[in-house]
Amino acid sequence: MKYLDEYRNETVAQKLVQEIRRLVTQPWVIMEVCGGQTHSIVKYGLDYLLPPEIELVHGPGCPVCVTSLEMIDKAHAIARKPEVIFCSFGDMLRVPGSEVDLLILKSRGTDVRIVYSPIDCLKIAKANPNKKVVFFAIGFETTAPANAMSVWLAKEQGIKNFSILVSHVLVPPSMAAILQSPMNRVQGFLGPGHVCTVMGYREYEPISARYQVPIVITGFEPIDLLEGTLMTVRQLEAGKAEVENQYPRVVNREGNRVAQDLVNKVFEVCDRKWRGVGSIPKSGYKLRYEFRDHDAERLFEVEEIDTQESSLCISGMVLKGIKKPHDCPAFGKECTPDHPLGATMVSAEGACAAYYAYGRHLQAQKKQKEFAIAA
């Protein structure tokens, strides 16, 4: 496919790796922010191609992973109501709440439907006037324009039986939270290319300046990721800390103004709790008051939910780049994609799930065995 295949060229990849090797003189820790980037890196083994001085750590940019357990339980409680048709993106279906996941609820007869786009829900709402259609609106800034449009159109077209359960998260506050932590190891970022397609990258400039870290807005294909790494290493080695754009074929500094305008009309910034990380001020979106009739959290009374996370899980430290998945004693043992204990294993884009999918738990076990024999 055009604009995809050419960014998977092996020779170009090798040349980029050679250039990184030539430039690097000391160890650097670089975080890729987005879960899609993590998935590509592990799928193509890009971290294995890099010189040992470069350590890639995996960021918090997986909205499925960081959606709080309370919010998932709330979604399940709403989905269970007999008058509700509950719609969700496919990747939310297997995420376990305290008791079940949406797929189990569906198998027990709850009306749960997978949609490709939130505007598909409007059709479902029109076709089922006696039901209440609720969409689980999760995601980063990339998904916000789609979710905002669904609510905007529902209001415009008078579709009263459509609402959304909002659990939106924002990237820049989470990066600032990582950099503020006394345990922070991150020295440079591969910025989230598709978030910036919508938002542009102006808001990353003060972060880069304040914390003196290079931020290179980067795409998702292997060549994009290696070029982004090269640009970051070039800055680190030169002692620079700037925002650069590796992904100009879809990203510019201003972003998509039309999309930003509608997002700002529908949503406002709020504090948000991130699974594995905790509450981060001004790190999410909620619906504005004018759209309260489409706000599922207001429309459906759900009792306070008390949740308990696994004590074994270290996903909070994985999301902040302090630990790697194989540093966790439960990784690939008690915790697998079929039975996830925490945030980074619940979605295919979580760092732990990506490591597991590409067999890295087996490598970790092999290493442990070798170590035991040698000892």
Next chain:
Amino acid sequence: MCLAIPGQVLEIQELEGVKMGRTNFGGIVKRVCLEYTPEVQVGDYVLVHVGFALSKVDEAEAIRTYKILEEMQQLSELEVAEVESSAETKRSSP
């Protein structure tokens, strides 16, 4: 989650007041919302996420970036050729 892929717009239509486009993703054709990319015309490539075009793919930027990468590739081929045999006649460029 933030997965977005490029597709080519085949046809632009207005459905219930919303600008939509039939878009081809390597042989699979889907209808996507073009409200956020009003400048897009038939034949353009757009980056699509959950049924919404978020940006027109800037062909000039794509070509420019790829030219730099291709130059790197040619450079590396030359380097490989030099290592393999310095006496070998220089390869003609593809």
